[in-house]
Amino acid sequence: MAEDDEIQVADDGDSVDAMLAEWRSEWPELDVSSGEVIARLLRAARLLEDLFASRLRHPGDMPIANVGDFDLLQALRRSGPPYTLTPGQLRQALIVSSAGIAGRLNRLEREGWIERGPSPADGRSTLVRLTEEGRASFDRAVEQHFSLERDVLSVLEPEERTGVADALRKLLAALEADSS
Structure with missing residues (x-):
């Protein structure tokens, strides 16, 4: 994704929801559930x-x-x-x-x-x-x-x-x- 591209976020979600949805679409078997917490901690900290x-x-x-x-x-x-x-x-x-x-x-x-x-x-x-x-x-x-x-x-x-x-x-x- 280019730096200028905006992350699409669902009305009731956040940027992590969008990222996890992309992973689930691209690689459904991959367990990305840790991102529910870790990605949010890192994003919030930044x-x-x-x-x-x-x-x-x-x-x-x-x-x-x-x-x-x-x-x-x-x-x-x-x-x-x-x-x-x-x-x-x-x-x-x-x-x-x-x-x-x-x-x-x-x-x-x-x-x-x-x-x-x-x-x-x-x-x-x-x-x-x-x-x-x-x-x-x-x-x-x-x-x-x-x-x-x-x-x-x-x-x-x-x-x-x-x-x-x-x-x-x-x-x-x-x-x-x-x-x-």
């Missing part, structure tokens, strides 16, 4: 990441370049005063490589979100800290972010949200156990 990234770069405040930078800033903010972690603690919290974290730290420092300095406890160690301006700007951004998340989930009834959260917790716990 659409949410795109939505969140576009909102993070809003004018009028310190823009956040991408969702990965937002995650790093969240880890620092969640750590509590003085909003300081080592690069190793950030790598562990974010599950990214040293190179990945270094690039984020360089960009966030250039943009005024964070500052780095030696650890007073161990001069060989570096500490990453949210700047005052970075913390104030992030606090505004994170409030808007969680408001957006609530808006996105408003299409689900409270009991549906609980059911989805419970099912995803079970799936994620199994996946995390398999990856360790």
